[in-house]
Amino acid sequence: MMYISSGKERCVILATYLVENNSTVRAAAAHFGISKSTVHKDVTQTLKRVNKQLYYKVKELLAVNKQERHLRGGEATRLKYNGAKSNIAISLPTQSIIQNANFV
Numbered sequence: 001m002m003y004i005s006s007g008k009e010r011c012v013i014l015a016t017y018l019v020e021n022n023s024t025v026r027a028a029a030a031h032f033g034i035s036k037s038t039v040h041k042d043v044t045q046t047l048k049r050v051n052k053q054l055y056y057k058v059k060e061l062l063a064v065n066k067q068e069r070h071l072r073g074g075e076a077t078r079l080k081y082n083g084a085k086s087n088i089a090i091s092l093p094t095q096s097i098i099q100n101a102n103f104v
Contacts, residue, residue: 008050011042015058
């Protein structure tokens with residue numbers, strides 16, 4: 001959990017983490033234990049008033065993340081369903097089918 005007295009201080013810490021780790025808002029929120037909306041508001045609204053240079057770096061990173069969003073979602077879906085297919089194949093009772101075929 002992240003406890004910082006000043007919202008200005010928090011927005012700089014969050015923005016620095018995003019830029020240094022080339023991270024997403026979701027990953028930063030999970031890392032610091034705060035909500036995605038708080039991270040997003042801090043780095044898009046508060047940061048603009050506090051540190052313009054860092055704000056523009058974060059703005060660029062968020063634009064890249066937004067452009068790649070559909071690719072990440074497609075990859076996650078592909079992995080999910082490929083994993084599900086392999087689990088189904090593993091769970092089939094192939095041994096009992098082979099044994100029953102030998103007795104017939």
